[in-house]
Amino acid sequence: MTDRDNRHRQAMQRLKTHVDQRIASASEQRGQLLVFTGNGKGKTTAAWGTVTRALGYGFGVGVVQFIKGKWECGERQRLVEDPRLDVAIMSTGFTWETQNREADTQACQEVWQAAQRMLADSNVYLVVLDEITYMLKFGYLAIEDVMHALAERPAEQTVIVTGRNAHRQLLDAADTISEMQEVRHAFNAGLEARRGIDY
Amino acid sequence: MTDRDNRHRQAMQRLKTHVDQRIASASEQRGQLLVFTGNGKGKTTAAWGTVTRALGYGFGVGVVQFIKGKWECGERQRLVEDPRLDVAIMSTGFTWETQNREADTQACQEVWQAAQRMLADSNVYLVVLDEITYMLKFGYLAIEDVMHALAERPAEQTVIVTGRNAHRQLLDAADTISEMQEVRHAFNAGLEARRGIDY
Numbered sequence: 001m002t003d004r005d006n007r008h009r010q011a012m013q014r015l016k017t018h019v020d021q022r023i024a025s026a027s028e029q030r031g032q033l034l035v036f037t038g039n040g041k042g043k044t045t046a047a048w049g050t051v052t053r054a055l056g057y058g059f060g061v062g063v064v065q066f067i068k069g070k071w072e073c074g075e076r077q078r079l080v081e082d083p084r085l086d087v088a089i090m091s092t093g094f095t096w097e098t099q100n101r102e103a104d105t106q107a108c109q110e111v112w113q114a115a116q117r118m119l120a121d122s123n124v125y126l127v128v129l130d131e132i133t134y135m136l137k138f139g140y141l142a143i144e145d146v147m148h149a150l151a152e153r154p155a156e157q158t159v160i161v162t163g164r165n166a167h168r169q170l171l172d173a174a175d176t177i178s179e180m181q182e183v184r185h186a187f188n189a190g191l192e193a194r195r196g197i198d199y
Numbered sequence: 200m201t202d203r204d205n206r207h208r209q210a211m212q213r214l215k216t217h218v219d220q221r222i223a224s225a226s227e228q229r230g231q232l233l234v235f236t237g238n239g240k241g242k243t244t245a246a247w248g249t250v251t252r253a254l255g256y257g258f259g260v261g262v263v264q265f266i267k268g269k270w271e272c273g274e275r276q277r278l279v280e281d282p283r284l285d286v287a288i289m290s291t292g293f294t295w296e297t298q299n300r301e302a303d304t305q306a307c308q309e310v311w312q313a314a315q316r317m318l319a320d321s322n323v324y325l326v327v328l329d330e331i332t333y334m335l336k337f338g339y340l341a342i343e344d345v346m347h348a349l350a351e352r353p354a355e356q357t358v359i360v361t362g363r364n365a366h367r368q369l370l371d372a373a374d375t376i377s378e379m380q381e382v383r384h385a386f387n388a389g390l391e392a393r394r395g396i397d398y
Binding site for chain 1: 203204207208221222224225226227228229231233235237239240241242243244245246247248249250251252253254255256258272273274275276277278299300301324325337357370373374375376377378379380381382383384385386388389390391392393394395396398
């Protein structure tokens, strides 16, 4: 064994000891609240990756899409025939398309009813509240209602919240927060949004 | 219409104009290089979300998992029966488990052969090089080989690279870079990694 191999082996042994210790000390099991926020690409995409993952074990999953209404959505198309997946979609599309506060509030409240049913159902292992942060920001939905539904949900249920500018109370309650930071975005260099990649 | 509704409508009109202008100016269509990096949760998960999305339109997808070998992987289980999906997995598991530089280098080179085939195949619309950054960092794979394969790939093919500490040359070549920053992670608060959520 060369010196380099030996040094590598020792470094990996130290890393393994560290990782093993961390795994041993992480022993609490319960549903979690995850927040994917920030202005970069990957928030909704990571939520759908987790949906695919949970479905892979046969868990029930609920997805509520608060503003993607009118867009094509390849991941939904791929998974929607799965009987364990329940998807509720706000009907009015992006809010800057409709420009009607009253209609948007009503559409939001309707889809929030579906979200509440999922958040009360212990057969739903994972609930995704996609882009709900904007509903709170625009005042279509009250933060108190959301925090109440989250607090009362089944203990084994994990919830993922996505969207920019997540409300402080959501961040305070979160077990995991990842901030997707935009270092660079193809769109800004003139590249068109791409089917099967961006939507 | 109330004053508040009116102000909201005007703000949304300005936003719509801005978004429409940006969409109109983004007109170049080609495959892209996306890098999901940073120390936070969501890099591999966002890659799998994109895999699900691309499969939803019937595109061919190749995934190369460089270090996840021995782990369960719900998203792979969910999608692996899809004939349009090709998955290649490095056989040795995490490198700090094996602690053998020579064996890891060989295992890496074997799975890199599969990656090169995907990167040369114009029927593969999306290639994911999951956790390849560690292969470069540990010296199992040469950055020149990776950059060459990326440069020579079909023009319509998108590639996603995931992993911490992405190599400078990968970042320089990327069209989109998202840095998943760990603001908080449940693991550090003693919560066990969760089936269907974390793996």
